[in-house]
Amino acid sequence: MKRKLTLCVVFFVILFAWTGLVFAQTATAAAIKTVKLANGQEVFDISGEWDVIIECYGEWAQFGTYPNVAKISIKEEDGSFHAIRLKANPPPSNRPAGTFIMIGDLDKNGIKKLELVAGDGPRIPSTWQISENGNKINIDGPQRARLTMTRK
16 A cells, blocks of 8 residues: 555656646747748847846957947848947947947847947957847957847
8 A cells, every 4th residue: 555655656746747847848938939031931039129238348448337228120031130229328439329239140049140330330240148038148249348138
């Protein structure tokens, strides 16, 4: 009798753990949003407004650390994107609202290519990391700036 009870308890614990694992994987997959392009391809959806913390270092250290807001738009023809500043940068940078902060290309799994746009237009190839739920992006423009973007 004790043995049957122990087997039943073990069975229910395993069933409970397996069910929780299945639902956790489904919830994670559902949290990542995609958008369908004109050509039928689906790409990772990062469009919308993002709070941005910009931490300048290395060659750009004189610009310091400051917040901004970026609006990301995706071109439905090819999956490329651009982000514009919604607030002007503080001095000494003085980049006005409405100017590009970054551009890049998307695919179904996230960002394929990302470049930060410097004051007069030079593009800095950058690395990035997207959080599991797609609501936070960390960007590093080597020896220039680190951006932490959080979806509004």
